[in-house]
Each structure stands twice: as C-alpha cells, then as structure tokens.
Amino acid sequence: TGQIRRFIHVSTDEVYGETDEDAVVGNHEASQLLPTNPYSATKAGAEMLVMAYGRSYGLPVITTRGNNVYGPNQFPEKLIPKFILLAMRGKTLPIHGDGSNVRSYLYCEDVAEAFEVILHKGEVGHVYNIGTKKERRVIDVAKDICKLFSMDPETSIKFVENRPFNDQRYFLDDEKLKNLGWSEQTVWEEGLKKTIEWYTQNPEWWGDVSGALLPHPRMLMMPGGRHFDSEEGKGTSFASGPNQTRMVVPTFKTSSSTQKPALKFLIYGRTGWIGGLLGQLCEKQGIPFEYGRGRLEDRSSLMADIQNIKPTHVFNAAGVTGRPNVDWCESHKTETIRTNVAGTLTLADVCREHGLLMMNFATGCIFEYDAGHPEGSGVGYKEEDKPNFTGSFYSKTKAMVEELLKEYDNVCTLRVRMPISSDLNNPRNFITKIARYNKVVNIPNSMTILDELLPISIEMAKRNLNGIWNFTNPGVVSHNEILEMYKAYIDPKFQWVNFTLEEQAKVIVAPRSNNEMDASKLKNEFPDLLPIKESLIKYVFEPNKRT
Known part of the structure; x- marks a missing residue:
C-alpha cells in the first residue's frame, strides 16, 4: 500500500438505517450503523472490511456516505431516469406504496466536486457525509417530472405494490464536509432540467431498457443481470415483519364502562422506539391506529393529520433525544427547542382545539438527588414537585415544556426514565447501553419497563386520564444490580468495571440525571404494577x- 496515497471508499446513507420522521438534524458520521435491508447491510459490511485494511495494512482510507445522486448518463434502474424515460414514452409513472417516502437528491456534478474536495482536503481514516438538507417526497418528484413534460399527474401517476425494505427517510448531517469548503451548487429545478435535456438528446444511450422500466423489475430482466435498486416511495406499513421485541403484554382489570366503544389512535414517532412499540401493541389489541405524517412544529400538517385520520386519542412519542446520546443537544440547542418545546406545544394546542386527549411521553430526567430526596432514602419525587436538574440542555427543554403543558387539561404527561424492554439487541435499551459501556457508574435509579408500562399507557388513554404521572415502576435499581441479573440470566462470563461520577464527568459533555420517582399515584390506579426488580x-x- 505504500504507493497508494489515498483510497476513497464510496458508501451510502442507507448504512445509518431509517431516520426518524421528526428528526431535525441528520445522522452525523459518528452515528451508529443500523442497516435495515440486505443491500445496506452489505454496504456497512464493506465499510468494516475497508476499515480493517486501513487498520491492519495501513491502507489510507477515506469513506464517503452520500444521499441519492441523479443526473445525465444514469442507468434507468434509478427513480429519476426511469421516470424521465417513461414520460418520454408517454407512459404512466409507477410509484411504490403511497409516494410519501422522502429522499435527498444531489446533482452528479456536485457529488463529483465533493469527491474532489475530500480527496485533497479530507483526513485519512475519517468518514464524510455528502448530503443536502433539501428533501423531496417521491410523489413530488413524479409531479415535477410530469410538469416538465406537460403531463397531468392525476392520470400519469399510478400507485403500485410497495417493495420490501423501503425505508421512509434518510437524512444526513453534512457539516463536516462543508467545513472543508464544499457546498451544494445545483438547485433541484436546474439539475432536473439538465437531466431531462440529456435523456431527450440521448434516448437510446442504454439500448433496450424495457425490463428496467417495469414497475417491479427482476434481475433477469436487466441488461447484463444488473442489480435493481430503485428508490420509489414507501407506503405506510404497520406489520412488515415478526415482532422483534418479544414483548410480554400484561393484563389488568378494567371496567367496560370506562372504555369507549370505538377507538382510533393517532401516533407520532413511527420510526422511534416507543412509537414503534405502541403500533405493535395496537395491532395485538386490535385497536385501529395510524402514524402521523406531519412534523410537530408544522401546525397545518398536524391539523391535516387529524382531519384525515379522525382519531379518538393522540399519542406523542416523537422528540429529540440526541444521537448517539443527549450530549448532541448541547451543540444543537435550537433544533432541540424546535421539536421538544415548540413542536410538543403545537401538537397539544391542536389536540385541544379538536377536543382530543394527548398522551405525551416525557421524561423523569428532570430531577436529581438532593437533601430532601437523598439517595437510598426511599423518598421519591412526586408529580407536583418542581424539576431541580438543569445539568443537560435536553432536560432543560423537557422541564420547560412540562411546566407549560400544565395549562392544557387535555394532556396526559408520562415521565419515562431509563426505558428498558425485553429486546436486548435494541441500542436504545438502557440495559443494552450499559452492557456495552467500558465503564459504568453504580447509582440506584427509577426506571421504566416498557413491556409492562406501555400497555398501561394505552389503558390510561381508554380511561381518559390526564395530568402528570411518574411513569416508572415502583422502587429503584442500581446499574450493578441490573448487570448482575444480566450475568445470571444472559451471559455468565459478562464482566464490567465501575467508575465514579467525577470520572464519568470527564468523558461526557453534559451531566446525567439520577433520582428516585414516587410511583404511588400510578400504583394506586394500577394495583398490579410490579416493583422494578x-x-x-x-x-x-x-x-x-x-438455558
């Protein structure tokens, strides 16, 4: 490798997995890789292989992860050239699903310029996102092409069966590349016109591509057996596979008089952990539900959701928690405020206008042990206590919005803490997190077992409960106690190392909340609620x- 000065490995934005619908800032280069389909898994695997060659043999590797590229000379397996060629032939444009998928499209010359900048200014061993903040739904791309060909979208677009593993959204943080001096130069309208001009001037460039222009091409139909990887839209799907969380749904006594005869839930946070689990629970219980398409900070889109879906209850499991953790919020304060404060308040206000109860998943990480609630005393914070933890900006925004939501009698605030589920592979699971840490502190805390408490949240909606609720299991459990259980039940060889809060403070940006919550109010409403351990x-x- 001594003769190779730089090796640029081109990967894809898909290695990050699906981006949350409500995310206001995209995945940055240090984000965890969570590929959701075989294609993106192979791309992530290729990155690991290239990185290993860099580590083992000194190959001077730089990796790029880019958004969707379009422009002249692109094979028509891709969305834009495929739609252009179909429009040129006067045929309908097939859209997989409902066309609500969003993608970020970059003109090919801008991407080539990005490669040039990274080649000469990038740092060996680093990853650079090549992206744009301008997103477009697939249905809007089709309409733009129809407009340029003077076609009527109503008759020129048809919706076909969705393809599997078609993620809803990929969104990148491209600040690192911009700091090298690169920026997007070609606006969408200009790039699309240039692309159409090239294809109209070179209609036979690729020869017979009739197989690629079918709604659902197969590999054998492609010239040379090419891999087909179209980017058409994804329809909303609530049952795309088996339940990966193996959630054990508890039962509890209810009175038929407290339940509405007809329910329909509107859930925000489809791509989030809790939002996804809520959908699975609704399916199990036979409760009709739909996920909201609107952004929390966009009032008109929220109103459109309510008018179209006509729910009886609204669940808000959307919000900014930060990736890979809440330290992200320290450097993205306005984005955090936009969703966690302005967005949540907007949704609450829209729900109030429509006479709807909003079940709001909040946090209990707004308190810390103090003289009145010392560690190990068994004295927990109650619902009416004022927040006293201001160590992280994330917690500040949560405390801020909770105080304002007290004025809305249509809101049920559920203070979740250090959520845990039976899915021990989920990176957001508190157990999964601490089991992967090099070192952990050992402090007793109140926590939320989602397998037991999420079904209770649905029952709370049925009972139309409102106000603030400490949404944790009674009692506390320490990090070491959890890891001892993990070792006893899961991995007998598991080992861990403790360190102090002072030592932890040296490796994190913002302090973390530690506290005990008083769950007696929830326990009185649901007497079968189990203690945390x-x-x-x-x-x-x-x-x-x-076994």
Whole structure:
C-alpha cells in the first residue's frame, strides 16, 4: 500500500438505517450503523472490511456516505431516469406504496466536486457525509417530472405494490464536509432540467431498457443481470415483519364502562422506539391506529393529520433525544427547542382545539438527588414537585415544556426514565447501553419497563386520564444490580468495571440525571404494577434466559 496515497471508499446513507420522521438534524458520521435491508447491510459490511485494511495494512482510507445522486448518463434502474424515460414514452409513472417516502437528491456534478474536495482536503481514516438538507417526497418528484413534460399527474401517476425494505427517510448531517469548503451548487429545478435535456438528446444511450422500466423489475430482466435498486416511495406499513421485541403484554382489570366503544389512535414517532412499540401493541389489541405524517412544529400538517385520520386519542412519542446520546443537544440547542418545546406545544394546542386527549411521553430526567430526596432514602419525587436538574440542555427543554403543558387539561404527561424492554439487541435499551459501556457508574435509579408500562399507557388513554404521572415502576435499581441479573440470566462470563461520577464527568459533555420517582399515584390506579426488580425479572430477563 505504500504507493497508494489515498483510497476513497464510496458508501451510502442507507448504512445509518431509517431516520426518524421528526428528526431535525441528520445522522452525523459518528452515528451508529443500523442497516435495515440486505443491500445496506452489505454496504456497512464493506465499510468494516475497508476499515480493517486501513487498520491492519495501513491502507489510507477515506469513506464517503452520500444521499441519492441523479443526473445525465444514469442507468434507468434509478427513480429519476426511469421516470424521465417513461414520460418520454408517454407512459404512466409507477410509484411504490403511497409516494410519501422522502429522499435527498444531489446533482452528479456536485457529488463529483465533493469527491474532489475530500480527496485533497479530507483526513485519512475519517468518514464524510455528502448530503443536502433539501428533501423531496417521491410523489413530488413524479409531479415535477410530469410538469416538465406537460403531463397531468392525476392520470400519469399510478400507485403500485410497495417493495420490501423501503425505508421512509434518510437524512444526513453534512457539516463536516462543508467545513472543508464544499457546498451544494445545483438547485433541484436546474439539475432536473439538465437531466431531462440529456435523456431527450440521448434516448437510446442504454439500448433496450424495457425490463428496467417495469414497475417491479427482476434481475433477469436487466441488461447484463444488473442489480435493481430503485428508490420509489414507501407506503405506510404497520406489520412488515415478526415482532422483534418479544414483548410480554400484561393484563389488568378494567371496567367496560370506562372504555369507549370505538377507538382510533393517532401516533407520532413511527420510526422511534416507543412509537414503534405502541403500533405493535395496537395491532395485538386490535385497536385501529395510524402514524402521523406531519412534523410537530408544522401546525397545518398536524391539523391535516387529524382531519384525515379522525382519531379518538393522540399519542406523542416523537422528540429529540440526541444521537448517539443527549450530549448532541448541547451543540444543537435550537433544533432541540424546535421539536421538544415548540413542536410538543403545537401538537397539544391542536389536540385541544379538536377536543382530543394527548398522551405525551416525557421524561423523569428532570430531577436529581438532593437533601430532601437523598439517595437510598426511599423518598421519591412526586408529580407536583418542581424539576431541580438543569445539568443537560435536553432536560432543560423537557422541564420547560412540562411546566407549560400544565395549562392544557387535555394532556396526559408520562415521565419515562431509563426505558428498558425485553429486546436486548435494541441500542436504545438502557440495559443494552450499559452492557456495552467500558465503564459504568453504580447509582440506584427509577426506571421504566416498557413491556409492562406501555400497555398501561394505552389503558390510561381508554380511561381518559390526564395530568402528570411518574411513569416508572415502583422502587429503584442500581446499574450493578441490573448487570448482575444480566450475568445470571444472559451471559455468565459478562464482566464490567465501575467508575465514579467525577470520572464519568470527564468523558461526557453534559451531566446525567439520577433520582428516585414516587410511583404511588400510578400504583394506586394500577394495583398490579410490579416493583422494578420484579418487573425486570418477569418481563426482561426470564423471557431472554439462556438455558
């Protein structure tokens, strides 16, 4: 490798997996890779292989991860050239699903310029996102092409069966590349016109591509057996595969008089962890539901959701928590405010206008142990207590919006803490997090076992409960106690190392909240609610026990 000065490995934005619908800032280069389909998994695997060659043999590697590229000379397996060629032939444009998928499109010359900048200014061993903040739905791309060909979208667009593994959204943070001096130069309208001009001037460039222009091409139909990887839209799907969380749904006594005869839930946070689990629970319980398409900060889109879906209840599981953790919020304060404060308040206000109860998943990370609530005392913070933890900007925004939401009698605020589920592979699971840390602190905390408490949140909606609720299991459990259970039930060889809060403070940007919440209000409403340690064993460790 001594003769190779730089090796540019071109990867894809898909290695990050699907981006949350409500995310206001995209995945940055240090974000976890969570590919969701075989194609993106192979791309992530290729990145690991290239990185290994860099580590083992000194190959001077730089990796790029880019958004969707379009422009002249692109093979028509891709969305834009495919639609252009179909429009040139006067044929309808097939859209997979409902066309609501969003993609970020970059003109090919801008991408080539990005490669040039990275080649000469990029740092060996680093990753650079090549992206744009300008997103477009697939249906809007089709309409733009129809407009340039003077075609009527109503008759020129048809919706066909969705393809599998078609993620809803990919969104990148491209600040690192911009700091090298690159920026997008070609606006969408200009790039699309240039692309159409090239294809109209070179209609036979690719020869017979009739197989690629079918709504659902197969590999054997492609010239030379090419891989087909179209980018058409994704329709909303609530049952795309088996339940990966193996959630154990508890039962509790209810009175038929407290339940509405007809329910329909509108859920925000489809691509989030809690939002996804809520949808799965609704399916199990036979409750009709739909995921909201609107952005929380966009009032008109929220009103459109409510008018179209006509829900009886609204669940808000959307929000900014930061990737890979809440330290992200320290450097993205306006984005955090936009969603966690302005967005949540907008949704609450829209729900109030329509006479709807909003179940709002909030956080209990707004308190910390103090003289009145010392660690180990068993004295927990109650619903009426004022927040006293201001160590992180994330917690500040949550405390801020909670105080304002007190004025809305149509809101039920659920204070979640350190959520845990039976899916021990989920990177957002508190157990998964601490099991992967090099070192952990050992402090007792109140926590939320989602397998037990999420079904309770649905029951709370049925009972039309409002106000603030500490949404945790009774009692506390320490990091070491959890890891001891993990070792006993899951991995007998598991080991960990503790460190102090002072040592932890040196490796994180913002302090973390540690506290005990008083769950007596929730326990009185749901007497069968288990203490935290019992719930951990029943819902998390027993279902995952290694024999």
